[in-house]
Amino acid sequence: xxxxxxxxxxxxxxxxxxxxxxxxxxxxxxxxxxxxxxxxxxxxxxxxxxxxxxxxxxxxxxxxxxxxxxxxxxxxxxxxxxxxxxxxxxxxxxxxxxxxxxxxxxxxxxxxxxxxxxxxxxxxxxxxxxxxxxxxxxxxxxxxxxxxxxxxxxxxxxxxxxxxxxxxxxxxxxxxxxxxxxxxxxxxxxxxxxxxxxxxxxxxxxxxxxxxxxxxxxxxxxxxxxxxxxxxxxxxxxxxxxxxxxxxxxxxxxxxxxxxxxxxxxxxxxxxxxxxxxxxxxxxxxxxxxxx
Amino acid sequence: xxxxxxxxxxxxxxxxxxxxxxxxxxxxxxxxxxxxxxxxxxxxxxxxxxxxxxxxxxxxxxxxxxxxxxxxxxxxxxxxxxxxxxxxxxxxxxxxxxxxxxxxxxxxxxxxxxxxxxxxxxxxxxxxxxxx
Numbered sequence: 001x002x003x004x005x006x007x008x009x010x011x012x013x014x015x016x017x018x019x020x021x022x023x024x025x026x027x028x029x030x031x032x033x034x035x036x037x038x039x040x041x042x043x044x045x046x047x048x049x050x051x052x053x054x055x056x057x058x059x060x061x062x063x064x065x066x067x068x069x070x071x072x073x074x075x076x077x078x079x080x081x082x083x084x085x086x087x088x089x090x091x092x093x094x095x096x097x098x099x100x101x102x103x104x105x106x107x108x109x110x111x112x113x114x115x116x117x118x119x120x121x122x123x124x125x126x127x128x129x130x131x132x133x134x135x136x137x138x139x140x141x142x143x144x145x146x147x148x149x150x151x152x153x154x155x156x157x158x159x160x161x162x163x164x165x166x167x168x169x170x171x172x173x174x175x176x177x178x179x180x181x182x183x184x185x186x187x188x189x190x191x192x193x194x195x196x197x198x199x200x201x202x203x204x205x206x207x208x209x210x211x212x213x214x215x216x217x218x219x220x221x222x223x224x225x226x227x228x229x230x231x232x233x234x235x236x237x238x239x240x241x242x243x244x245x246x247x248x249x250x251x252x253x254x255x256x257x258x259x260x261x262x263x264x265x266x267x268x269x270x271x272x273x274x275x276x277x278x279x280x281x282x283x284x285x286x287x288x289x290x291x292x
Numbered sequence: 293x294x295x296x297x298x299x300x301x302x303x304x305x306x307x308x309x310x311x312x313x314x315x316x317x318x319x320x321x322x323x324x325x326x327x328x329x330x331x332x333x334x335x336x337x338x339x340x341x342x343x344x345x346x347x348x349x350x351x352x353x354x355x356x357x358x359x360x361x362x363x364x365x366x367x368x369x370x371x372x373x374x375x376x377x378x379x380x381x382x383x384x385x386x387x388x389x390x391x392x393x394x395x396x397x398x399x400x401x402x403x404x405x406x407x408x409x410x411x412x413x414x415x416x417x418x419x420x421x422x423x424x
Binding site (some may be wrong): 038043044045048049052056100150151154155191208210212213214215219223224227230231234239 | 300302304305306307320321322332333334335336337360361362365370372373375397
């Protein structure tokens with residue numbers, strides 16, 4: 001049986017934990033709103049880009065002169081995986097779900113005899129993958145100094161990937177990130193970005209495929225594809241940022257609730273033992289008086 | 293015939309402008325072009341330059357863009373710019389920094405890339421001159 005003083009300390013410590021988790025939850029809520037706004041405002045660009053690219057790809061993609069970014073290298077031996085996670089922890093299962101998806105993919109690729117290369121974005125994923133797959137790491141992007149996910153971050157990652165692709169360092173590139181569905185649900189998403197894949201154009205979309213292209217279809221496409229890669233990475237980073245805050249918010253909400261429950265339980269134990277102490281003292285006094 | 297069309301300028305980070313316009317001048321890859329309502333559908337890449345938009349009320353707005361592409365059709369013109377700036381002062385300093393970067397890239401590049409990069413630098417210099 002812990003002493004009264006111990007219980008009191010325990011309650012105080014859980015109370016201050018609750019204060020911290022509560023504060024973190026509120027900070028996450030504010031950041032989540034900002035991240036969602038950012039993802040929202042990035043959408044028109046990405047959508048337009050997607051529509052124009054899939055239209056173009058449909059008309060040029062089949063031909064022999066199709067750029068390497070669509071046609072691929074004709075090989076899928078070397079696989080580049082870009083694993084996007086967060087810089088900070090305390091966000092529930094956010095990082096482990098991505099890492100789990102990446103791990104599954106890596107094992108699958110290993111089993112089929114492919115060469116795996118990994119670029120990690122965000123420290124947490126790197127830490128988790130390091131032990132088993134550290135030998136595959138080729139690069140790491142530190143997001144620690146990035147206050148707000150900007151397009152330049154995505155453009156830099158994309159430029160790095162393009163250089164590596166042109167140098168023949170890999171054949172297929174896949175990104176791993178969490179897609180933001182809602183505050184309580186984030187979906188680990190695996191997406192192949194090189195060679196580019198397109199959503200099939202919708203029915204009836206053919207009607208506006210009458211565009212003239214300047215300088216030429218191939219020229220426009222060659223200019224657009226690298227931008228398409230950056231745009232997809234940018235979208236993934238934004239989704240990831242929103243998911244991270246969402247996950248943190250619900251994790252902290254849970255923690256706050258658990259702390260509350262614990263305080264209630266401890267308070268009951270504390271009050272009981274306080275009463276027991278009083279009763280004991282009374283018994284001592286009464287039996288002392290009777291003995292006289 | 294409609295005498296205005298929808299003009300949108302979007303960058304990857306946000307929508308910078310969305311308005312009714314009577315004409316839009318675009319720095320296309322192979323020379324400036326002006327789009328007016330009922331223009332034939334065109335998709336073109338951009339070189340660094342100024343996008344000039346004449347609004348329905350006759351006011352002209354300028355945006356500096358560093359590349360991207362434009363989609364023009366009868367009812368609307370959308371410019372998707374990698375980086376775009378509104379307003380003189382801030383866009384100038386941002387562009388100058390960007391020009392430095394581009395110069396550096398031109399120096400580092402080789403072969404075909406060098407030509408492209410040097411043309412890009414030249415376009416940027418023009419853009420800055422035009423803004424004065």
